[in-house]
Amino acid sequence: MGRYKINAFVIRATRLTESSRVVTLFTKEFGKVKAVAKGVDRPKSKLGGVIELFNLIEAVLYKKETSELGTLSDASVIDVYPGSSEEPRRYGFGSAWSEILDKTSHPDHPRPKTFGLTEEYFRILNRSKLEKSGLLFWTALYKLLILEGYAPEIHKCASCGKTDFKANIIVSWKRGGLICGKCRDNDDTIMKLSSKSLDLLRKMSSDSLEDMTEVSIDEKTGKNAAEVILAFASYHLGLPRNLKSFKFLETLAD
Ligand SMILES: [Zn+2]
The missing domain is CATH 2.40.50.140 (Nucleic acid-binding proteins)
Incomplete structure (x- = not known):
């Protein structure tokens, strides 16, 4: 023993x-x-x-x-983290994070950086404005992808390296990032991305969780970015797209 x-x-x-x-x-x-x-x-x-x-x-x-x-x-x-359990929206985003940790962790496989990210996420979730909880959650999940080595390529075509992306932006989760029109091929793991959502993903990648709670976005931009992050997390981390806590969060949306 x-x-x-x-x-x-x-x-x-x-x-x-x-x-x-x-x-x-x-x-x-x-x-x-x-x-x-x-x-x-x-x-x-x-x-x-x-x-x-x-x-x-x-x-x-x-x-x-x-x-x-x-x-x-x-x-x-x-x-x-009392706020996380007493307020339904915070509780929802606390649960979603816990469920992600549960699904992506294994015995005898420590992840000290993810532990640090969790500490930071809960601390900020607990005291940031309620309406920022969603943005905070998706940014934390994006940072988890980076820590696990699956950061999407968001600056150039993941296939040929082309850097000029303005209209018709496409992202492929199988090939790990932006894909230009020429490289699209028969890839069926793709999704359209608005230029505003691409800017948001870039910001999530470079800015701290704390700084992201000061960012204002519209709902459409946030939703598009969240869909991309979920697609990557589900493909690369094996996260189910229908986490129990996600369903709970949907019922909270007005
Ligand atoms: Zn290309």
């Missing part, structure tokens, strides 16, 4: 017994870890209020080399 000190985000929780839960953690040290929080729902449990969705915690994990499921003890909160 190993005993490990971990830093982790709680990204999922399911009930195991009346007072215990199985939680999925995105840890800095080991990637995705599943663990039992015994007695977390007993009134006097020290884990109560600590092992809550989105929280960044420090804890001791006991785990057998051969077992997928560990046990948590001595957990304490490093950061709470």
